[in-house]
Amino acid sequence: MTAILRVASTVAAIGLIAACGSHSTDAKPLSSTSAAPSSAVVTDAARSLAGLVVVLDPGHDGGNAAHMDVINTPVPDGRGRSKACNTTGTSTFAGYTEHAFNWDVANRVRAELEARGVQVVMTRHSDDGVGPCVNVRAQIGNDANAAAVVSIHADGNEKPNAHGFHVNYSSPPLNQSQATASPKLAVALRDSLEAAGYPPATYIGRDGLYPRADLAGLNLSTEPTALVECGNMHNSGDAAVLTSPDGRQRIADAITAGIVNYLSAG
Ligand SMILES: [Zn+2]
8 A cells, every 4th residue: 555644643623614714814825837737646546446435525506595595594513503504605706606616626526536436426416406405415425325525615715815725524523434534534635635736725724634513514424524625716826726627627636636545545
């Protein structure tokens, strides 16, 4: 095995925020030129992944904004409280929506995983529907006995100089999978994105990882689960990458590499 997983350094939760928006700082944006395609290469392709199930969860949905009554419905958050069924997500200042980004990247990852024989289950099947609610998305992963569940998002931090990716997982853990497998999956995704040239977020989490208690989809999962915020749509440098088909492909390559490395590590 030559998997690149490495033990996560001590990670401190910085605070609890809602997904896709908040916090800040500054530094260089995602570079559209620094992501060397070769660095997204999977480090261990020897083990067959055929038959494994991976659930991909493209965040939000294109019909959410027109159905606020539905998506504002409270659902369990996994920690005894409730959350909104779903949210609209964010967008770039030019109007490129997060739900479209999530949908596009998830389908690129899906194609790459299926080419490796992985059985991919999607939590939604179009980009013009409503929901599903976050608890339903979690249940899809649980019902599939997924080897990995990866939610794909982009952030909408209010500080335009805040940039970079971060990978979220449920913490404190609510089950054994959240205690061990989910952090490993998060680290694998962090490592593959960083290896592909994407800088960790400057404004949230630590070293590209953000353990947190407030995301229902992560809390309700009983399978290895992580949520990738691929960049800040309100940062001009990140937005240039997120709105570019080439940028999205390179992000999908890196996410795929992270998933494959995690699965290959067994
Ligand atoms: Zn989102």
